[in-house]
Amino acid sequence: MMRPLPTIGAATATATAAPSTASPALTSAATRATRSAAPAAMRSYRQDETVDFVIVGSGAAGGVLAKELATAGFDVVVLEQGPWRQSGDFTHDELGNWFLFDLMPNPTEFPQTFRASESGQAQVQAFPPPLIYARGVGGSSVHFTANFWRFHPIDFNERSRWGAIEGTGFADWPITYDELEPYYTKVDWEIGVSGAPLARDAHRSRPYPVPPLPVKSSGVLLERGAAKLGLTAEPAPMAILSQPHEGRAACMHCGYCMMYGCEFGAKSSTLVTMIPRAVDTGRCEVRPNSTAHRVETDDAGRATGVVYWDADGTEQRQRARAVVLAANGAETTRLLMMSGRAGSADGLANSSGMVGRHLMFNGQTSAFGLFEHPLNEYKSVQVTRIIHDFYDADPARGFYGGGGIDARMSQGALLFALGGLPPDAPQWGPEYKRMLRDYYTHTVEIAGHTTSLPVPTNSVSLDPDAKDRWGRPALRITYRDHNDDLEMMRFMQDRSKELLEAAGATRVWAPPIAPQTIGAHLLGTARMGNDPRTSVVDRDHRAHDVPNLFICDGSSFVTSGRGQPTMTIQALAFRAGERLAEAARAGKI
Amino acid sequence: MHEPKRSTRREFLSTGASTIGGGWLALRLPWLAALSACARDAALNGEPFTTLSAAEAAAMRAFAAQVFPTDETPGADEAGVVYFVDRGLGSYFAGMRPLMGDGLRDLDDRARAAGTTSFDEAPPERQLEIMREVETTPFFGTARLLAVLGMFSDPLHGGNRAGAGWTLLGMEHEASYQPPFGYYDAEAGQGGAA
Numbered sequence: 001m002m003r004p005l006p007t008i009g010a011a012t013a014t015a016t017a018a019p020s021t022a023s024p025a026l027t028s029a030a031t032r033a034t035r036s037a038a039p040a041a042m043r044s045y046r047q048d049e050t051v052d053f054v055i056v057g058s059g060a061a062g063g064v065l066a067k068e069l070a071t072a073g074f075d076v077v078v079l080e081q082g083p084w085r086q087s088g089d090f091t092h093d094e095l096g097n098w099f100l101f102d103l104m105p106n107p108t109e110f111p112q113t114f115r116a117s118e119s120g121q122a123q124v125q126a127f128p129p130p131l132i133y134a135r136g137v138g139g140s141s142v143h144f145t146a147n148f149w150r151f152h153p154i155d156f157n158e159r160s161r162w163g164a165i166e167g168t169g170f171a172d173w174p175i176t177y178d179e180l181e182p183y184y185t186k187v188d189w190e191i192g193v194s195g196a197p198l199a200r201d202a203h204r205s206r207p208y209p210v211p212p213l214p215v216k217s218s219g220v221l222l223e224r225g226a227a228k229l230g231l232t233a234e235p236a237p238m239a240i241l242s243q244p245h246e247g248r249a250a251c252m253h254c255g256y257c258m259m260y261g262c263e264f265g266a267k268s269s270t271l272v273t274m275i276p277r278a279v280d281t282g283r284c285e286v287r288p289n290s291t292a293h294r295v296e297t298d299d300a301g302r303a304t305g306v307v308y309w310d311a312d313g314t315e316q317r318q319r320a321r322a323v324v325l326a327a328n329g330a331e332t333t334r335l336l337m338m339s340g341r342a343g344s345a346d347g348l349a350n351s352s353g354m355v356g357r358h359l360m361f362n363g364q365t366s367a368f369g370l371f372e373h374p375l376n377e378y379k380s381v382q383v384t385r386i387i388h389d390f391y392d393a394d395p396a397r398g399f400y401g402g403g404g405i406d407a408r409m410s411q412g413a414l415l416f417a418l419g420g421l422p423p424d425a426p427q428w429g430p431e432y433k434r435m436l437r438d439y440y441t442h443t444v445e446i447a448g449h450t451t452s453l454p455v456p457t458n459s460v461s462l463d464p465d466a467k468d469r470w471g472r473p474a475l476r477i478t479y480r481d482h483n484d485d486l487e488m489m490r491f492m493q494d495r496s497k498e499l500l501e502a503a504g505a506t507r508v509w510a511p512p513i514a515p516q517t518i519g520a521h522l523l524g525t526a527r528m529g530n531d532p533r534t535s536v537v538d539r540d541h542r543a544h545d546v547p548n549l550f551i552c553d554g555s556s557f558v559t560s561g562r563g564q565p566t567m568t569i570q571a572l573a574f575r576a577g578e579r580l581a582e583a584a585r586a587g588k589i
Numbered sequence: 590m591h592e593p594k595r596s597t598r599r600e601f602l603s604t605g606a607s608t609i610g611g612g613w614l615a616l617r618l619p620w621l622a623a624l625s626a627c628a629r630d631a632a633l634n635g636e637p638f639t640t641l642s643a644a645e646a647a648a649m650r651a652f653a654a655q656v657f658p659t660d661e662t663p664g665a666d667e668a669g670v671v672y673f674v675d676r677g678l679g680s681y682f683a684g685m686r687p688l689m690g691d692g693l694r695d696l697d698d699r700a701r702a703a704g705t706t707s708f709d710e711a712p713p714e715r716q717l718e719i720m721r722e723v724e725t726t727p728f729f730g731t732a733r734l735l736a737v738l739g740m741f742s743d744p745l746h747g748g749n750r751a752g753a754g755w756t757l758l759g760m761e762h763e764a765s766y767q768p769p770f771g772y773y774d775a776e777a778g779q780g781g782a783a
Contacts, residue, residue, distance in 0.1 A: 092764075095742040100681055217771030252765035264765075373772030378760055380770055413741040413758055418734070428656040428720075428733055433757065437662060440758040441771075 038084050038288065042279050047316055051075040052584065054306050054320035056292045056335060059139015060566050061553040061573040062326035063270025064191075067277045068577025070284035074584065077285050077318050078278075079308050081331075082135030084288035085142075087272060090261030094414045097259050099127075103134045103143050109469040113476045114517055118457050122476045124466055125517065130477040131330050131460075132520040137288055138261075138271025139328065140520075140566075145258040145382050146239040146267055147449075147564040148193050149404060150184050150571075153177035153202045154392055155561050162393055165400055168482065169358050169454040173558045174530045174539035175575075177202055183574040187567060190574075192245045192268040195237030200388045210243040212236070212384070213251060217375035218407035218444045219385035225503035226387055233385040236406060239268040239566070240381050248272060253380035258410065290316070291470055295323050295339040295348055295549065303549045309470060322548040322580070322589050326573070329359065329522030329555040330475050333460040336526070336551075338472065349526075349543035349551070354536050358527055359458040359479060360560035361519030363403070363450035363489040366410070367496035368420070369505030374441040377409030390495060391562055393451075401488025403450035403562045405496060409443060416440055422509040446499050448492030449563025453482040454524050481515045489513045521565050526555035540579040541572070548589050552576040636672065640679035640686070641693075647709035648693040649674050653736040655720050663753040665736060673739030673748030685731050692728025699723075 045051050052074035055062050062078060070076045085103075096102040107129050113122035114130045134140045154161060156173040164170060185206045187193065195208040212235035215223075219233070226233040240257065241250045251266040265272040278284040289311035296304045296317070305319035325332045333356040337347035347355055387405040394402075411420045417436055420443070426432040452458075458479045466474035481489070490513045500508045529535025532544035541556060543549040552573050554565055561568060583589050638646045653665035653674070665671075678686045696708035699719045705711040708719060723729050739748030741755070749755065752762045769775035 091743075093743045093745065095738060095746055099738070214768040214770075215774055215777070216768075217773035220773040220777045253767060253770070254765045371773075374759065375771040375773060376760075377771070379766040380768070413755060413760065414738060416758075417737045417741050417754075428736075430658050430660055433657055433660070433662070433664070437757055437759060441760070 038286065039276075039279055042285055043282050044285050045075065045077055045318075047318060050305075050319040050321060051077050052320065053077075053322050053324055053580070054079065054318045055324040055326055056306060057139060057325065057327035057331065057553065058137045058270065058275060058286055059134075059326065059328065059553070060141040060270060060569045061576075062324075063138065063141065063274035063278070064570050064573035065324055065326055065552060065577050065580075066284050066286070067274040067281075068574060069581060070278045070281040072577070072581040073283065074581070075283050076278065077287065077320070079290040079292050079306060079318065080137050080139075080286060080288045081291040081327075082137065082288065084137040084286065085261065085271070087261065087263050087265045090263045092254065092256045092260065094412045097143070098412070098414065103136060103259070103261060104132065105129075105135050111466050111468065111474045113463045113466050113474055115476070115478050116480045116515065116517075118478055120478075122463060122478070124474075128518050130479070130518055131475060131522060132518065133328050133330070133522065136271075137275060137286060138269040141239075141269040142261045142267075142271050143259050144269075144520075144566060146566075147383055147386075147406070148195070148237040148239045148567045149386070149388075149562070149564045150201065150204075150237075151177065151180075151561045151568050152200070152391055155559060156180075158393065158559060162400055165453060165482075165484065167455065169456050169527075169534070171454070171527075171529065171534070171558050174528050174535075180568075180571050180575060181205060183571040183578075184567065186574045187570045190246075191239060191270075191273050191570060192241050192248065193237055193239050193567075194242040196235045198234045198237075198388065199232055200234075200391065208237070210241055210245050213238055213240060213242045213381050214253075215384045216377065216380055218377055218383075218409065221371065221375070221444060221503040222385045222387065222405075222407035222446070222499065225499035225501075228502040229498060231387050231389045231499075233387050233407075236383045236386045237567075238381055238383065241266045241268065246273070251381060255379045255381075258382050292327070292335055293338055293470065293472060295325070295335060297339070297341060297348065297546065301546060303546055313470075322550065322584070324550045324552065324580070325526075326551075326553045328553050329525040330460045330477075332551060332553055332555045333525045334462065334472065334475060337462050349536055349545045349549055351545050352533055352536060354527060354534065356460045356525050357456045357458070358454035358524035359460055359477070359519075360452035360454055360521065360523040360557065361479065361481075361516055362452050362521045362523070362560050362563040362565070363401075363448070363481065363485050363492070363516070364563070365448035365450070365489045365493040365496065365510075365513065367446050367493050367500060367508060367510035368422075369444050369446070369500030369503070370439060370507040371442050371444065371503075371505055375409070375444055376441050377444060378412065378441070382406075382408040382410070387499075390492065397487075397491060399484040399487040400453065401451045401484055401491070403448050403488060403492045404564070405492065405499070406447050406449070407444055408447055409445050410447065411445070413440070416443075422507065423511075444500070444505075446496035448489065448496055450485065450488045450492050451562060452485050452523075452560040454527070454559060455480075455482050460522075460525050477519075479516065479519070486513060486515065521554065521560070521563065523554040523557040523560055523565055526551045527558050528556050529558065540583070541576040542583075550576065550580060638672075638675045641671075641675045644697065644707065645690060645693045646671055646675060647707060648696045649689075649732070651709040651716060652693075652696065652720075652732050653739065655716060656733055656736040657740055657757075662757050665740060667750065668740050668748050668753040669750040670736055670739035670748045673742065673746055674735045676747040677735060677738070682735065685735070688728055688731055689735070692723070692726070692732060695723065695728070
C-alpha cells in the first residue's frame, strides 16, 4: 500500500528551510494585495504531469496546506472553484455582499436544499441559503468575521469527562490540546492574530504577535456588565491585524468585516497570508475557477488525481501522488459522495458511512440592548471583548453544553432596517423612521456561540432532484439542533440579557430561540478518529479507506467547540501539513 | 465540453420576498403618517425609468414615501428609492417584476375605486388606508423590502443618494475610522490599543 513518492528525495533537500522566519516571500504580501490577477510568475504544471499533491480548496485549511507542502519542497496544485480576487476588488457594498452573493455561491446557480429530518422532503432554501460560505481563492477566510479563539483542552476529551449522550456520536478527539498547541502558535504568528493572553486560556507557548485591537463601546459595555455580574470580559483574539505584521498593513477600522473581504489586507485570510507564500516557493500553482467533481482512484484503491471543470466548462484532470480535500465540510462531502467507484452509491472513503454525517453549525444567539449614548458599532471590527465564563459544560445546568459570549452589532444598515428593531416596532412610516434614527447607532448585540452535539442524522448529502449550474447534485442539508443545544442557546441568551441589563441598557429585546436552519460553521462531516468503523480520517487526516487521500477542513472536527472554528481548522492544517510532509519523505504515502 | 447553465452574475431570487426567512420581513402594525407632496415632486425629477412604466414609478414612489416619509430627516424621495427599484427590477430583482407590477397596479385600482385617479394622487389619508389594506400581502413585503434596500444600499445601486439613508441612521460614511468610535469607549479612555 505504501509507495514512496518519486520526487521525495529532491523534496527532502529543501524541506529543512524553516518557513516561519522572515523569508523573501513574507515581504511581498502587501504588494501582492493589489494584484488584479493570478501572479504572472506563478509556476504552472502540465495536466499530465503527476504532481506530489493536488489540494481541492484554497481556504482556511487549503491555503495553509498549500503553503506548508510547497515550502517543504513538494509540487502542489490547488484547485479552487471560485475566482482569484485581490484585496482591491473587495467593496463595502452591503447589498452585493449580503444579498447578491458577490462572494458566495449564488443560490440561483448553486441551490441548496434543507429539511429538518431525514423523513422530510428537502426544499430549496434560497435566501438565506442553509450554508453560508465563500467561493474564491482564500475561501471563507476572506469573508469571515475573524473571531479567533483557540479551543480549550476540554474540547478534545469532553466525551470522557461528560459521558455518552443518547442519539449522538459524542466522542473524544484522537488528538489533545497539547498536541495541537504548537500549531495554534504557528497560526498566531504565520496567519497573524491580534490578542492578549486570556485568564481562561490553556497554556500557550508564545505570546500573540500583535496586541488586541482597540476596544469599542460594545466591549466597554460588556466589561461593565461582566464586572457587575462577577464575570470576566477579556480582549477578543482576532485574525485582523492591530499593527503591521509580516509586511501587511494594520486594520483601518472601516467596519466591513463580516461577509466582506478586507480591501486593506488587514484581515488575515489565506488570500493574503498563505497563498502568496505558497506561490512564491515556485512549487505551487493555484488554479481558480476550477470546479472539482471527482477524485479518481485506481483498481488498487489509491487516488490518482482529481477531475474538474475549468472556467470554460472543459473537463480537466490533474494527476497527483496524493489528493488532499480541504473544500469545507459541505463541498468536501459532495466531492467524496460523487467519487464512488462504479457501483458504489456511498462515495469514496465511506466504509464507515460517516461521510456527511454529524454536521455541526454551532448555536448562535443574539440579544439586543439600547443605550443612552451612541456606540457606533458600525465602525471597526465586529468584536473586541469576549466572555468565556460559561465555556465548560456544567452538570448543574441540567443539560450538556457550553459557550462563549461577545458584544458586537452583526446587523449592518440594511439588515437592521429590515428586521433589527424590537418586535413591537412599526415596519414603515414616520415612527419606524424615527426609531431607526434613534436605535441604529445606540444598539448593541450580545452574541452567544455554543456547542452543537454531533448528531448522526444532521448531515450534508446529495439532493436527488436539485442540480447546480454544472449539473452536480445540490447540497442537501438535514439539520435539527439537539435539544441540549437548544437549551444551551436559551441559557446563553438569558445570560446575554442579564449582561445588557447590568451594563445599563434602557431596553432589551431578543428573538426567540428556535431550531437553526442556517449555518456558517460546516463541521464534523468527515470526522477524525482512531476507529475506521466510526470515523472517516485518522489522527493525521489520512482517509481510513484510501491511503493517499487526506481530508483536512471543518469536516475533520469530532466536536464543535464553542464556535469560532477557523483558528482550530488552521491549527489542524498546519499539523496535517507537517504530518503529510513527514509521511511523504518517509515513503509512507 | 461541459456546458454550465448561464445566469446573470448577480441575480437575486425569482420567487420574491415570500421566501425570505429569518423573520427579516415580519410585517407589523403600521404607524400612520402623512405624505410630503413637496418631496414627491422633487423625487420625480425627470430622470427616465428603464423598467417601470410612468404609472408604476409614480405608485412605487408614493409607496416608498409612505415607508420613509420626508419629515425633519430625508425620506425615500430624497434618497431616490424609486430609481433603485427601477434599476433593481430590471436586473437582480427581475424575478420580482410580475409581483411588483400587479401590486402597483392594484394600488392604483384601489385608489380609483375611491374616486381618485391613482395611488400617487390619492389624498394622504386614503393612501394610508390602502397601505393598511394590503399590508399582509406578498406584494407589500416585497415592495417594503425594495424600499428599504433602496434607502440604505450603497448609492452605486441608484438609491441612498448622497448617503441620505446612512445620514438618517446617524452614520458617518467614511472609508475608515480611528478610535474612539463611540461614547463609551471614549469615556473609558481606552481609545488606543489596549
